[in-house]
Amino acid sequence: METLDLIQLARTYISYDQFEKAKSTLTQHLQATPNCPHAHDLLSSISKQKEQDIGVVSCPHVIIPDLLPVELIDELLNDADTHIGKFEEGRVLGAVDIAPEVRKSLRLKDLELTKKMELWFRPILHRELSKYSSQLGIALFEISEIELKFCCYPNGSYFHRHRDDQATYGDESGKRIPCRRRISFAYYFHRRPQRFSGGELRLYATDRKNNIYSHNRIETLPPHFNTMVLFPSGFFHEVLEVFEPSGDIMNGRFAINGHICEALPSQEKTSTAAQGASS
Structure with a gap:
């Protein structure tokens, strides 16, 4: 079997939590290619599964019920109804990419609504960052940006499996820059009584270093x-x-989705500024 085939086979075993088979496959591979760094990384991932940042580990999460007063939720729903003609197809990977094979949802962009979301959500997220970071096992970081998106998932909507920290944005020169997302969040609301089914958030146990997810260790919220x-x-x-059988957008699953992004380290900021000044 080819070298890359053995590596891929080991990754597949890991994704199904069959660690002994993965270990045997990687050992076989290393007998032929003893200096393969990726094989050594995967073996380390298997042997150190219990460490927070190594191996396929379950996704930590924080659930906060009853976040907003009900009158504010009614205001959000009224805003959605008022601007229903402004909903656009949800995008992935950047501002211009619509990929229905990955994501099918709607997003509402409105200046006054954005100001409202910022007023209600940013103070909470800034104030509680230390607590959330601790609960999620993330080292405390300096915030550069909090992304907020007003989304609706009507009948037939979905967002297939992905990682938020792999997203990029384009700078003025067209270069793709990592978003530096550290914490993702979703705030849920809808008409009452609830008129839709489905729309659950599914969290996968993940080996972030090797970009592997588990098919078996999944939590559905x-x-x-x-x-x-x-x-x-x-x-x-x-x-x-x-x-949602009626097809009425207003009967769908509404969410304010977002990400808390980390600021560049001071040294990296200085380097970036210098590059900008010299270009």
């Missing part, structure tokens, strides 16, 4: 009304398909 869920951006996750 319903989109409970007035609840926020936070989790590290480096874990694979997905939104399951929403079912």
Whole structure:
């Protein structure tokens, strides 16, 4: 069997939590290629599964119920209804990419609504960052940006498995820059009583270093009304398909999705500024 085939076979075993088979496959590979760094990394991943940042580990998450007063939620729903004609297809990988094979959802962009979301959510996230970071096993970091997106998942919507920390944005020169997302969150709300089914958030145990997720260790969280869920951006996750028979957008699953992004280290900021000044 070819070298790359053995590596891929080991990754597949790991994704199904068959660690002994993966170890045997990697050992076989290293007998032929003893200095392969990727094989050594995968073996380390298997042998150190219990460490927070090594191996396929379950996705930590924080659930915050009853986040907002009900009157504020009614205001959000009224805003959505008022601007229903402004909803656009949700995008992936950047501002211009629509990929229905990956994501099918709607997003509402409105200046006044954005100001409202910032007023309600940014203070909470800034104030509680230390607590959330500790609960999620993330070292405390300086915030550069909090992304906030007003989303709707009507009938037939979904967002297939992905990692948020792999997203990039384009700078003025067209270069793709990492978003430096550290914590992802979703705040759920909808009309009452709930008229849709599905739309659960599925969190996958993930080996972030080797970009592997487990098919077996999965946690599925319903989109409970007035609840926020936070989790590290480096874990694979997905939104399951929403079912709502009437087809009315306003009967769908609403969410304010976002990411807390880390600021560049001081040295890197200085380097980036110098490059900008010299270009």
